[in-house]
Amino acid sequence: MAGDGYDDSNRAFIQAFMARSTMTFEEAKPVLAAILSAKEGRQVLEGDITQADFTSYITAANAALSPFDLEIRSTLHQAPPPVNGEPPANPPRIYALVNTTSDPLAQLATTYTADEIAFVKRLLDAMFETNNTRRCEGMAVSSMQALQLARSSGDGRRDSTQQQTQGSSAPALSMTQAESVLKKxxxxxxxxxxxxxxxxxxPRGLMELRGWLVDTYNEEDEDGNRVNRIKFCVACKEIVTVGQRCANRDCPGRLHEACIRNTFRVQRSEQCPVCKAPWPGDKYVGEKAMTAIERGAQGRGRTGNELVGSGIDS
Ligand SMILES: [Zn+2]
Ligand SMILES: [Zn+2]
Known part of the structure; x- marks a missing residue:
């Protein structure tokens, strides 16, 4: 349907994307039905909209948007919200119109103040540096820690990384301001x-920040060793911030929960697809890695202590 050139219907489709932070195919159906009804001068029903229609509108949109450093990208949710307490069998693909510029934080400048953006940067540093070590790939921030980052002193930050000390002079936000930024x-x-x-x-944040995260957090340390804090799923090649990891700390083997079963079925064994070690199944990436450490610290002595000391281990 969109094959006959770029027209008002394509523009309306992009407008609809700009008005929302994300869309799934199901959510796009009524939008496309309305757009096509207007275009064709007859009623097009939601049920008539196919994935092929959706895809052709996305392709046309991306061709039109690329000169403006914008692109409609898609991803699956790494930890889709449970349905009736169970992980959904077929989580929907999530589409978002994202900025492809090298500094996506700059686009926040239209709606956030410089101090607020500095706070966002501290949040990201906490997720991807402080809480993302060899021993604990948390990649999340607790509410308490997020509020502590309202202050600019940068206590949570590892001072060993030279280039980031300049952030310590950034102005602070009040707790209330920080809370409202988080909510927004x-x-x-x-x-x-x-x-x-x-x-x-x-998912949208990850799609938007993908390149920036790699540029910012994957680097060489003082000894010239590559430090890849942002890691990718061996199966689907997307960033893993929630999933599982190989037992071998030096192995880059990471898999999303949803990608594990397929990977094991295809390779006919429950081993790491990279180093072939047995897959542990209880080594997590994401919030679960952090909450496992909390439990360890409260309960068992030796294991707990060992893990608690991990904050500075990288
Ligand atoms: Zn994956
Ligand atoms: Zn491995």
Missing amino acids: LVEEGWLEKSSKGYYSLS
């Missing part, structure tokens, strides 16, 4: 807040 980031679809009160990047 959740409402706008950048962050998600879990039932336990942990903040992490949403």
Whole structure:
């Protein structure tokens, strides 16, 4: 249907995307039905909209948007909200119109103040540096820690990384200001807040920040060794901030929960797809890695202590 050139219907489709932070195919159906009804001068029903229609509108939109550093990207939710207490069998693909510029934080400048953006940067540093070590790939921030980051002193930050000390002079926010920024980031679809009160990047946030995260947090240390804090799923090649990891700390083997079963079925064994070691199944990436450490610290002595000391281990 969109094959006959770029027209008002394509523009309306992009407008609809700009008005929302994300859309699934199901959510796009009524939007496309309305757009096509207007275009064709007859009623097009939601049920008539196919995935092929959706895809062709996305392709046309991306061709038109690329000169403006914008792109409609899609991803699956790494930890889709449970349906009746169970992980959904077929979580929907999530589409978002994202900025492809090298500094996506700059686009926050239209709606956030410089101090607020500095706070967002401290949140991201906490997720991807402080709470993302060799021993604990948390990639999330507790509500308490998020509020502590309202202050600019940067206590949570590892001072060993030279280039980041300049952030310590950034002005602070009050607790109330920090709370309202966090709320806004959740409402706008950048962050998600879990039932336990942990903040992490949403699917849209990850799509938007993908390149920036790699540029910012994957680097060489003083000895010239590559430090890849942002890691990718061996199966689907997307960033893993929630999932499982290989037992071998030096192995880059990471898998999303949803990608594990397929991977094991295809390779006919429950081993790491990279180093072939037995897959542990209880080594997590994400909030679960952090809450496992909390439990360890409260309960068992030796294991707990060992893990608690891990904050500075990288
Ligand atoms: Zn995956
Ligand atoms: Zn491995």
